[in-house]
Amino acid sequence: xxxxxxxxxxxxxxxxxxxxxxxxxxxxxxxxxxxxxxxxxxxxxxxxxxxxxxxxxxxxxxxxxxxxxxxxxxxxxxxxxxxxxxxxxxxxxxxxxxxxxxxxxxxxxxxxxxxxxxxxxxxxxxxxxxxxxxxxxxxxxxxxxxxxxxxxxxxxxxxxxxxxxxxxxxxxxxxxxxxxxxxxxxxxxxxxxxxxxxxxxxxxxxxxxxxxxxxxxxxxxxxxxxxxxxxxxxxxxxxxxxxxxxxxxxxxxxxxxxxxxxxxxxxxxxxxxxxxxxxxxxxxxxxxxxxxxxxxxxxxxxxxxxxxxxxxxxxxxxxxxxxxxxxxxxxxxxxxxxxxxxxxxxxxxxxxxxxxxxxxxxxxxxxxxxxxxxxxxxxxxxxxxxxxxxxxxxxxxxxxxxxxxxxxxxxxxxxxxxxxxxxxxxxxxxxxxxxxxxxxxxxxxxxxxxxxxxxxxxxxxxxxxxxxxxxxxxxxxxxxxxxxxxxxxxxxxxxxxxxxxxxxxxxxxxxxxxxxxxxxxxxxxxxxxxxxxxxxxxxxxxxxxxxxxxxxxxxxxxxxxxxxxxxxxxxxxxxxxxxxxxxxxxxxxxxxxxxxxxxxxxxxxxxxxxxxxxxxxxxxxxxxxxxxxxxxxxxxxxxxxxxxxxxxxxxxxxxxxxxxx
Numbered sequence: 001x002x003x004x005x006x007x008x009x010x011x012x013x014x015x016x017x018x019x020x021x022x023x024x025x026x027x028x029x030x031x032x033x034x035x036x037x038x039x040x041x042x043x044x045x046x047x048x049x050x051x052x053x054x055x056x057x058x059x060x061x062x063x064x065x066x067x068x069x070x071x072x073x074x075x076x077x078x079x080x081x082x083x084x085x086x087x088x089x090x091x092x093x094x095x096x097x098x099x100x101x102x103x104x105x106x107x108x109x110x111x112x113x114x115x116x117x118x119x120x121x122x123x124x125x126x127x128x129x130x131x132x133x134x135x136x137x138x139x140x141x142x143x144x145x146x147x148x149x150x151x152x153x154x155x156x157x158x159x160x161x162x163x164x165x166x167x168x169x170x171x172x173x174x175x176x177x178x179x180x181x182x183x184x185x186x187x188x189x190x191x192x193x194x195x196x197x198x199x200x201x202x203x204x205x206x207x208x209x210x211x212x213x214x215x216x217x218x219x220x221x222x223x224x225x226x227x228x229x230x231x232x233x234x235x236x237x238x239x240x241x242x243x244x245x246x247x248x249x250x251x252x253x254x255x256x257x258x259x260x261x262x263x264x265x266x267x268x269x270x271x272x273x274x275x276x277x278x279x280x281x282x283x284x285x286x287x288x289x290x291x292x293x294x295x296x297x298x299x300x301x302x303x304x305x306x307x308x309x310x311x312x313x314x315x316x317x318x319x320x321x322x323x324x325x326x327x328x329x330x331x332x333x334x335x336x337x338x339x340x341x342x343x344x345x346x347x348x349x350x351x352x353x354x355x356x357x358x359x360x361x362x363x364x365x366x367x368x369x370x371x372x373x374x375x376x377x378x379x380x381x382x383x384x385x386x387x388x389x390x391x392x393x394x395x396x397x398x399x400x401x402x403x404x405x406x407x408x409x410x411x412x413x414x415x416x417x418x419x420x421x422x423x424x425x426x427x428x429x430x431x432x433x434x435x436x437x438x439x440x441x442x443x444x445x446x447x448x449x450x451x452x453x454x455x456x457x458x459x460x461x462x463x464x465x466x467x468x469x470x471x472x473x474x475x476x477x478x479x480x481x482x483x484x485x486x487x488x489x490x491x492x493x494x495x496x497x498x499x500x501x502x503x504x505x506x507x508x509x510x511x512x513x514x515x516x517x518x519x520x521x522x523x524x525x526x527x528x529x530x531x532x533x534x535x536x537x538x539x540x541x542x543x544x545x546x547x548x549x550x551x552x553x554x555x556x557x558x559x560x561x562x563x564x565x566x567x568x569x570x571x572x573x574x575x576x577x578x579x580x581x582x583x584x585x586x587x588x589x590x591x592x593x594x595x596x597x598x599x600x601x602x603x604x605x606x607x608x609x610x611x612x613x614x615x616x617x618x619x620x621x622x623x624x625x626x627x628x629x630x631x632x633x634x635x636x637x638x639x640x641x642x643x644x645x646x647x648x649x650x651x652x653x654x655x656x657x658x659x660x661x
Contacts, residue, residue, distance in 0.1 A: 011101050012074075012089055019092050021060045021073040027095075028080050031055060038590065044080055045069045047355050047382035054590045061573045063586030070586035072573055082349050113290065116187065120291045123180055123188045124257075124265040130175050131163025131255040131268075140164040142273055143254050150321065151401050156328045159303070163255040165270055169247030185246060189267065189286040193246040250284060256320045258286070261349070263302040267292040269320055283319075295343040298350060299323055299336040305353050307332035313356035315388075315412070316342075316374070317396050322360075325397040329405035331412075342374040347381045355381075358415050360388040362395050372425070372448070375418050379451045385418035419461055422448055423468050438471050503607035504555045505588050510540035510601050511562035512572045512589060536596040540605070549608040552615060557581055610648065617644045 022031065022039055034040035034054065043053035043064040052066035063070035069079065077088040093100050134140050135157075143164035147157060165172070176185055185191055253270030260266050267286035272279045286292055300323050308314045315334040317323050323336035337346065350357065359374055378385050388411055390399050400408050416424070426444045430437040445465060452458050465471070514537035541563060544550050550559040558581040565575045572589075576582045620641050624634065 015089065015093055015096070015098060016060070016073060018096055018098065019073045020057075021062065021076070022055055022057050024073050024092065024095065025055050025062060025076055028076075029053060043067060043069070044352070047384070056590060059572065059589060061586060061589075063583070063590045065587065065590070068583045070573070070583050080352055082352060116184070117290050119180065119184055120188055120289060121264055121266070123176060123184065123190070124267075124291075126176060126179065127172065127188075127190055127268075128161050128163065128257050128265050130172055131165055132161060133163075134166050134171075135162065135164035139166055146254060146271075146273060150397070151325065152328065156324065160300075160324055161257045161265070163257075165248065165250035165253045165255050167252035169251060172248045172250075173246055182246065187289060189289045189292065190249055191246040192249045249286075252279075253284065256324075258292070258297060258299060258320075259302045260297060261301045261305060266297070267294075271321075296345050296349070298346055300327060301335050301349070301353075303327065304333050304335050308335075308353040312354050313358060314350060314354055316350070316357055316359045316361075318361050319395075319397075322396040325400050326408070329400050329408060331405075331408070337374070342377055344377055344381075347377045347383070351381050351383065356384045358386045358388050358412060359418075360390070360396055360415075372422070375422070376448060376451050379418070379448065380453070382453055386415040387418055387421035388412060388415040389421070419448070419464065423465060427469070433470065438469055441469055442471065500554050500584070500588075501607070501611070503604040503611070504550075504553055504559070506596070506600055506604035507540045507544065507550075507608070508555060508558060508562065508585065508588050510536035510596055510604075511544075511559065512585070513537050513596060534598050536598075536601050539598070539601050543605040543608075547609070547612075549605070549612050553608075553611075555584065558584055613644055613648050617641065617648070620644065 025031065025039075025041075029041040029044055031039040031041045032051075034051075037056055037058045039055045039057065040051045041053050041055075042048055042051050043066055045064060046067040048066050053062065053064045055062045061070065061072050062076055071079075073092065074085060074088045077083070077091055078085060081088070081091065083091065090100060135143055147162065152162070173185065173191060176190075186193070250268060250270040252273050254273065256269045256271070257265040258267040258269060267289070269286075270284045272282055272284070274280075285294070288294065299320050304314065304327070311333050313333065315326060315331055317326060317334060317336050320336055323334050326334040335350070357378060359378070361374070375385060375387070390396065390411060394402070396408070399411075422445060426441040429444065430441045442465070449458055449461055449465075452461065544559060545563060550556050550563075553559070557578065558576055561576045561581065562572075573582060573585065576585055620637050623629065624637050624641070629637070
């Protein structure tokens with residue numbers, strides 16, 4: 001390991017020791033004391049009414065008994081903020097006021113990628129400033145009139161950093177070229193390019209230059225290709241060995257910056273101001289880049305997240321203009337899916353701030369289908385959902401401009417529970433009251449019911465649906481039976497911890513105590529009558545390693561990981577190699593009830609010896625029943641059977657391997 005990586009690891013370990021996980025988690029979860037070392041609260045990673053989320057103050061890790069999530073302070077920040085590990089380290093350092101060391105990278109490629117991402121953020125800052133300046137200039141008059149017509153005042157325009165892209169292919173390019181290289185500009189998503197049809201000119205100094213001629217000329221085939229390529233969101237095909245000339249993707253458009261949840265501009269949406277048939281799409285979005293993935297971003301979350309936390313609900317709309325209008329009307333907890341299909345990643349991102357949401361998509365046919373798809377994802381993430389349906393022909397923006405913010409506030413109060421909305425949709429699509437229509441209505445609703453994680457909620461929905469559709473609840477419950485069984489696999493897997501014996505739990509706690517004693521600088525007090533200072537970890541390690549009593553047990557892989565680490569490791573939660581073992585370890589350590597004493601550990605060792613002897617006895621008895629066993633083998637097996645039975649009768653049990661060998 002090189003010195004830079006060692007220094008980085010030392011910083012992370014030092015930061016982790018300084019970061020009190022109870023305080024850090026307490027910024028996100030309301031924690032209450034729940035024992036000598038434990039604090040509990042409602043899990044931020046799934047919906048629950050009874051706290052199952054615990055934080056261990058001494059061991060500095062968290063565990064949820066409901067969803068199984070567990071880890072250290074870095075893991076918590078990564079999950080709750082949906083950020084990378086380096087970003088989690090940086091955020092915790094900022095919370096503690098600890099200066100970050102110089103960033104080091106594991107490879108030149110990693111360093112280049114990080115530098116490109118940082119440079120692209122700088123490009124978007126400059127582009128945003130350029131578009132804002134263009135909006136203020138005389139050529140931005142049409143854009144200003146458009147925004148005024150949409151009811152946006154100067155304060156709102158400034159808050160959302162709205163700008164104007166001039167009707168030019170090269171002004172933005174020339175402005176950014178003063179600071180950034182062309183390769184970076186190509187990666188920014190702000191430009192398109194095609195091979196120049198003109199031959200290269202040669203300057204008096206002998207340098208090759210291209211004419212600064214915009215390809216957007218009337219009745220120009222090149223112009224048509226350029227617009228067609230922009231509309232399709234792709235690069236024009238290269239041709240004929242000439243260097244590519246880049247030009248602005250956004251032209252004669254109002255520009256809405258798209259920010260990540262930290263408020264950094266990472267992309268744009270451009271609304272055209274042209275009315276001719278070559279204007280391209282009404283709305284043009286930035287393509288995916290190293291800093292922008294549309295499935296991972298919610299428009300306005302940077303402005304809305306504090307209000308969402310405070311009000312404990314969000315308003316989800318479809319487009320940027322709807323979002324801006326609702327925000328400007330005073331509803332600051334509004335976010336938008338930016339006109340794209342709502343994704344699971346976006347649902348998880350939104351759930352970090354509140355699991356209560358009002359969905360207000362357009363009420364037309366396409367909007368209704370989008371609402372149902374979005375509801376399905378939100379249901380799976382256990383959101384409490386209501387649906388706001390406005391009058392036909394009104395989207396949120398138009399509704400507020402025509403009827404005012406008070407009318408919108410009243411509509412919010414009368415939003416429907418999500419399944420009431422779906423039931424009404426099913427009745428509207430299949431209005432007949434005959435058996436065939438009822439079957440179609442049930443089939444329409446079943447996929448949504450199947451996504452509900454809670455079985456009790458599914459049962460309540462079955463009763464409600466049966467009443468509203470006039471269907472025998474027993475028949476509907478039979479249809480819902482499949483929905484219930486599809487959830488059983490997760491429940492069975494989650495209950496696997498019950499297969500771990502009490503002896504395994506004691507010995508796992510004993511092995512884990514090595515890291516606790518090392519990190520705290522203390523050792524377990526010896527019980528009266530013992531000659532030496534009691535070390536439960538060493539006692540457990542000796543018995544398990546010398547006799548291999550853990551082989552074949554449910555916790556074998558976890559015990560092996562703890563044994564492999566020995567007494568030198570510090571972070572006990574980092575030892576298990578699988579997520580399942582980490583969750584098991586967290587569950588065991590969170591329920592430390594019995595004191596670790598010499599008698600407790602020795603009793604656990606004896607219990608495992610007994611388990612081993614019984615298992616071995618069963619194997620011998622099965623071997624004796626094999627028809628092909630030879631006389632010599634049979635005699636050896638009979639002798640071992642006698643030894644095993646004698647060992648099982650011994651109160652002390654001795655060492656399993658020596659007595660059974």
